[in-house]
Amino acid sequence: MLPISRPVALILLWIGLLGGCTMPGRDPLAFHLERVSPRHQAAFRELLLALEERRTLDAETVWARLVQRLEIEAQSGDPALASEVGWQLDAAERFGEILQGRKRCESLEVRLEVVEDDDGLWVELVLASRWPGPLVLRPGSAVLEQESLYLSPQGQHSSRGWTRVLADVGPFELAPLGEVRYRLQPYERAPIGGALALRDGLALRLGSGSIEEGDLRFPAEHWPVPRGLRVNLAGYLPTQIVSVEEWWSHLERPEVGMPSIVERTVRLAPADYDRALLALTPAVQAATPELLDRYRPALIWLCPHRPQPVGLPAWRRHLSERDAEEESLWIR
DSSP: OOOTTOHHHHHHHHHHHHHTOOOTTOOOOOOOGGGSOHHHHHHHHHHHHHHHTTOHHHHHHHHHHHHHHHHHHHTSSOHHHHHHHHHHHHHHHHHHHHHHHHHHHHTEEEEEEEEEETTEEEEEEEEEEOOSSOEEEEOSOEEEEEEEEEEOTTSOEEEEEEEEEOSSOOOEEEOTTOEEEEEEEEOOOOOOTTOSEEEEEEEEEEOSEEEEETTEEEEEOOOOOOEEEEEEEOTTSOOSOBOHHHHHHHHTOTTSOHHHHHHHHHTBOGGGHHHHHHHHHHHHHTOOHHHHHHHHHHHHHHOOOSSOOOSHHHHHHHHHHGGGSSOOSSOO
């Protein structure tokens, strides 16, 4: 249960949620926690916290119990009681709309890919739905973020990033359990210069909007974040994929120099990055600061996290916690 000392944060959350999801034909609700009947305040607090922490299943359970109690009171035959709980029932119903939108958003699997055709390279959004009904996604805005990481043969790295506000993105139409692709914009590949490889991390930020199913329309304030990686190698490097086993055998042999380690690191398939980090994590946990210098270029390449951990304790902590994080990839 939330302490009473947090009502301001809760009220701001409530107002922010309702302000972004007002349904057609309804006026915004001016909500104040102190107006809620004391017998329902705990339930509203619990619901707000579950929504704030994105625990959709917990929020749905609390919401269902709350609505049931409010409906019983509204239908009690007591006009004073019905009037007292009427606006609270309306507020709870709006939270039900938020939950319905979240459930549909959480059914989406999203990613970004760089594809090539006769017109060049393009960034494409791939959307897949696990929802049994047809959906139309209407984001309020779209911002594409790209960060380019350069890695030299000596293991030195540099990076640059940019953002683009994309116009006229959506609506996106999805058939039941279907998958669609939408072309966003040309892929902007930077010159690789003297680096051994360039890795571009992409992310698409969608602003609050709505999600529709037939005649039903729900607020969508937490879209999943599509992400993608694109690796560009120096022209003189072999293009064959290196296995995690081959990469690890080079990394753990002291006689192998940094250029060879970097060359095999950048030739790992992005799909194998998690496996490579899993192999590297025990070594980092047992490493000395000197050994960390040997591992750092591989860590920076394989674990595109921002901000980058600094120092051995920070890397140990990050690697031990990354599996529990909701977004273990680069952009925060």
